[in-house]
Amino acid sequence: MTRTLPPGRLVIASHNEGKVREITALLGPHGMEPVSAGSLGLPEPEETGTTFAENARIKALASATASGLPALADDSGLEVAALGGRPGVYTADWAERQWFEGEKGRDWYMAMGKVEGLLCEIGPDADRSAAFVCTLCLAWPDGETALFEGRAEGLLVWPPRGRQGFGYDPVFQPAGQSLTFGEMAPEAKKAMSHRTRAFERLVAGLF
Ligand SMILES: O=c1nc[nH]c2c1ncn2[C@H]1C[C@H](O)[C@@H](COP(=O)(O)OP(=O)(O)OP(=O)(O)O)O1
Numbered sequence: 001m002t003r004t005l006p007p008g009r010l011v012i013a014s015h016n017e018g019k020v021r022e023i024t025a026l027l028g029p030h031g032m033e034p035v036s037a038g039s040l041g042l043p044e045p046e047e048t049g050t051t052f053a054e055n056a057r058i059k060a061l062a063s064a065t066a067s068g069l070p071a072l073a074d075d076s077g078l079e080v081a082a083l084g085g086r087p088g089v090y091t092a093d094w095a096e097r098q099w100f101e102g103e104k105g106r107d108w109y110m111a112m113g114k115v116e117g118l119l120c121e122i123g124p125d126a127d128r129s130a131a132f133v134c135t136l137c138l139a140w141p142d143g144e145t146a147l148f149e150g151r152a153e154g155l156l157v158w159p160p161r162g163r164q165g166f167g168y169d170p171v172f173q174p175a176g177q178s179l180t181f182g183e184m185a186p187e188a189k190k191a192m193s194h195r196t197r198a199f200e201r202l203v204a205g206l207f
């Protein structure tokens with residue numbers, strides 16, 4: 001049996017502002033007091049795992065042991081069918097994360113350029129199916145961990161549409177929708193995202 005998570009401070013073990021915003025919103029109704037790893041000055045560990053679960057565990061444990069508080073980490077990425085599931089766990093490296101730091105400016109175009117290059121590589125007739133995957137790991141300071149996974153299926157689209165969200169949101173159109181995540185209001189993305197689906201499993205398991 002997994003433990004329950006009592007109300008109180010919970011570290012969001014991510015240095016990605018977009019994720020911190022979304023996870024804070026997800027925690028809203030659950031009586032938790034989210035505090036980001038960055039605001040506590042916690043170090044960012046190297047993501048040496050080869051799976052989403054391994055990396056989420058590394059990040060959650062690093063924050064939980066350093067802070068003495070329970071910590072929630074998110075490892076996520078894009079699996080492109082025509083690439084056999086790549087870049088997957090290497091999505092952040094693939095895009096060179098610093099490109100996202102000025103995501104509303106020039107750097108945003110560089111990140112989107114990576115996707116344009118990929119779409120050229122797979123050609124106009126290739127299957128553009130893709131999925132966003134998210135693994136959440138909750139770690140307690142004593143080293144116990146619990147993992148939860150969520151997926152959102154969809155299509156890679158070009159050109160990018162919308163400036164909401166973060167990362168690849170402007171080029172990802174979830175299955176059955178006409179808007180990209182980048183065009184959706186935060187609440188609409190929240191209704192169907194990979195992160196929300198993983199979080200629902202966490203809620204079912206821990207609250
Ligand atoms: O909802 C999403 N909307 C758009 N893009 C997304 C999403 N979810 C993950 N992504 C992309 C961003 C990054 O390129 C990679 C995650 O990499 P990942 O290592 O898990 O996160 P990160 O390094 O940005 O922050 P951190 O490790 O501090 O949590 O997938």
Ligand SMILES: [Mg+2]
Nearest residue numbers: 047075092097
């Ligand atoms: Mg990372």
